[in-house]
Amino acid sequence: MDIVFIEDLRIDTVIGIYDWERRVRQTLSFDLEMAFDNTRPAASDDIAATLNYKDVSKRLIEYVEASSFGLVETLAERCAAIVREEFGVAWVRLKLSKPGAVRGARSVGVRIERGVRPD
Numbered sequence: 001m002d003i004v005f006i007e008d009l010r011i012d013t014v015i016g017i018y019d020w021e022r023r024v025r026q027t028l029s030f031d032l033e034m035a036f037d038n039t040r041p042a043a044s045d046d047i048a049a050t051l052n053y054k055d056v057s058k059r060l061i062e063y064v065e066a067s068s069f070g071l072v073e074t075l076a077e078r079c080a081a082i083v084r085e086e087f088g089v090a091w092v093r094l095k096l097s098k099p100g101a102v103r104g105a106r107s108v109g110v111r112i113e114r115g116v117r118p119d
């Protein structure tokens, strides 16, 4: 199985359960691993045959910037669904980090895997 990945995609949004968090924008970081057969784009050298990481990044930026969920779990789930449904990705691993949210920890958050991982 091949992977297309996006690392440390930083996006500002409204996120959190506390009153003060509803009034500010915080920076989240996204790491994604997406299953994709890279042999076809490699053979054709054609961007149209790829899972285009720029297109995925732009779509997630658009969605996350406009969102205002309480939990990182909810946002992670919605982002994984976008990747799978709009980009035809069979399996995705998504880590959503909320840096500085907990004193003493560099970062906190969730990691989820959705879909069926190809062999």
Ligand SMILES: Nc1nc2c(c(=O)[nH]1)N=C([C@H](O)[C@@H](O)CO)CN2
Pocket: 015, 016, 017, 018, 021, 070, 071, 072, 073, 098, 101, 102
């Ligand atoms: N599992 C989770 N725990 C917590 C979340 C969350 O989204 N998922 N959120 C918070 C607060 O919003 C926190 O980030 C503020 O410091 C606490 N725990």
